[in-house]
Amino acid sequence: MKEKWLMARGSWEEIKPQITTALESGFECVIVDRENVERVRELGNIQVACFGAEKGAEDILVIGRHGEGDGSVPLPKDLNSSMDYALAKTISGNKAAYVVIAGKKYEQFAVEMGKHVDYLLVIGTDWKVIPLENMIAGLQGCQVKIISGVKSSDEAKLALATLEQGADGVLLDSSDLSEIKRVMRAAEQSEKGRLDLIPARVVSVKPVGMGDRVCVDTANMMVPGEGMLIGSQAKGFFLVHSESEDSPYVAARPFRVNAGAVHAYIRVGEKTRYLSELKSGDEVTIVSKDGLSRSAIVGRAKIEKRPMILIEAEADGVLISTLLQNAETIKLVSSDGTPRPVTELKAGDEVLVHLEEAARHFGMKIEESIVER
The missing domain is CATH 2.170.16 (Endonuclease - Pi-scei; Chain A, domain 1)
Known part of the structure; x- marks a missing residue:
């Protein structure tokens, strides 16, 4: 089953309708600020993730924001000097790596991070298909699930269809409630197989x-x-x-x-x-x-x-x-x-x-x- 994640940014009043729509559409996870974790759980049964450097009440800790993952901190030449990489290797429990693919070195960094986390959230810039293909190939045999960042259902269709298996899911970054519904339909369509009759x-x-x-x-x-x-x-x-x-x-x-x-x-x-x-x-x-x-x-x-x-x-x-x-x-x-x-x-x-x-x-x-x- 392809996973559907939602990035919910803003005040609770702004994101509550988005999260409600995601719940109704069968999304598996929502990323929110830590102060909203319990509020999400009151709305329904969905996994809650948040950014940080240490575990809290969330189900999934996401590593990489305001660090090397999103480019806020330059990537070191030596991977062992990376703070995000060190966190990925040492923090226990369910965790995800967040990497903005701003170039080839970030693609390579994402693959290494993916070897130590449960989920790899990859966000494209000018790149879409090629980096995802390379990362799927580079992480074959690993247990990590690759979740591709998208801003629309059209991007979701592309990510879910890349290579034969496609990404394991998509992370939608959009406040448009209709787009949330359309991503749900895109994921359902991608899961349809074909049999010879x-x-x-x-x-x-x-x-x-x-x-x-x-x-x-x-x-x-x-x-x-x-x-x-x-x-x-x-x-x-x-x-x-x-x-x-x-x-x-x-x-x-x-x-x-x-x-x-x-x-x-x-x-x-x-x-x-x-x-x-x-x-x-x-x-x-x-x-x-x-x-x-x-x-x-x-x-x-x-x-x-x-x-x-x-x-x-x-x-x-x-x-x-x-x-x-x-x-x-x-x-x-x-x-x-x-x-x-x-x-x-x-x-x-x-x-x-x-x-x-x-x-x-x-x-x-x-x-x-x-x-x-």
Whole structure:
């Protein structure tokens, strides 16, 4: 998850609306003056950081302001003579280094500081992408999280997309409440993955009697074209559409996917889980008809006995199947991206599926021969 930090400058009356908006937008941390630490905690549950040279009541101490980090004190030729570097090495507890990248030597200084802190807050001047790329490469293997300073959502998008993994988060320095919201959306967009969805030809559709099926109700809204990847075999998953469309039978429930039988797999991130295992608070993955994926939180999982229908389909020579509730409101996604009720499916129709190259063991991909029928 990409972290979102806010730099809150000014009087408490000025920064209180900013912090409230950051809380509502899911920001992980706010940097304030030390006298405002407890005030922030009264507003909600968020990490509080502040600048200083010694630990106080804050969750994260930030080293570098009014020192070598922001250029107030010139960088020494010998790194061991740096006061900020000495603090980073000796102070215990959660800490961050704040470095303004005013040139190549500050980039190198940031990398060395990053080896001794939990967070590295890097602020660009005329530089944006190149120093961040170099620092990400220079700190590979270190536990530090790189948080890139930005003044807008456009800069946030760039920082979060640099290299394949991008920065670990962004530090927004803006009093614009709308910009705080836009940075939240930029971070959400950067976390979306993409999965390959391909058309599969339906081979057979037949009722099979009663079974226990799972409705996955999430704390997140879905839109038409989104659903979850479900399958009876870990080698292949059907895109089961959310109940985000009105029908003659029931009002839309855009938070729900009627996902199928209790035994079925659901793809969650890079792993699989059984539908029967899901419970409130668990994470699931929502997938769009274009293959874009995002995380959602399970609000509840409802298991009820319902008439079931078996759907078998073939893609790239692989036969996959799934059991779904036999009802008009349960839909797969056609190869053209439109939802198709399972009660209307017939042999020869095409639906979107995702195929896996590896087998799975306890939900993890493994290179092993497993036969599932």
